[in-house]
Amino acid sequence: MQRVFSLLVDNNPGVLSRISGLFSRRGYSIDSITAGVTADPRFTRITIVSSGDELILSQIEKQVRKLEDIIEIKVLEPSDSVYRELIMVKVKANKSERSEIISVADIFRAKIVDVEKDSLMVELTGTQSKLDAFLNLLGGYDILELARTGITGLNRGMKDVTLIDQDGNVETLTQE
Template structure:
């Protein structure tokens, strides 16, 4: 089993997300992570899809996605030629006595405290999955009230991504 992250350039039209997600569900493929947003050109959106599977299954996924009318480009984001990141927000219950210890962990990971309440701190951290998992593990002794992850997103290194599609 291997994890594959795909960057998919699509037309920014109604229903495109449903068609891409539908392809996965019809074929019985599981999506580990899915992010989507408009690009610098509002005619296009970029989806980042993370999937895990056998090599043959992963190849089938790429082939099936390529057949969709709305899909303009598919790139596999490999570690050596891409930058991938994820964002988490964590709400941690924090007494006055615990705040300093939590803030020390926040500083070590270059995270940010984005909200402070009388009994909690909300922390924002961006990084790769390994960094985020390590941060969460260090907060294990504290009471994590809520946690949300955006899912992985990324781009290939270098230039030239959308040049072929822009008029």
């Protein structure tokens, strides 16, 4: 079983290291992890995808919640959230293969972000299954390099939005 956790944390040095260290010490699995500063530079949003049985996933949530820099942790349910991932793929492409690869990219609404004499670089954002399907169609070509960001996500709508004022007071909107 896989679960997506969205963490809002203080933007302090070492916070990502402390979180990943907790996973390491406890033997928990991290399938993917992404982190980036929010609209408010005091805070970072970290998305962690982890696998395990219900007991392990529940323990992960409880243990992460106890860490000092954690403001909130949410489980992003697939029905109430939007998840995305980014990949960049450099594909070997001679003159005759180039148009075929561009056609596949067009079907997936991918962007060609770099063209060289013997290669193309493609950028694609979407769900894990969309990216996997795209990579499957590129299976007949030589993939020279691949970079994959991991999942990031947010809850839909105004449900469970956390607001923090300048004084650090936290308010969670729980509208449906």
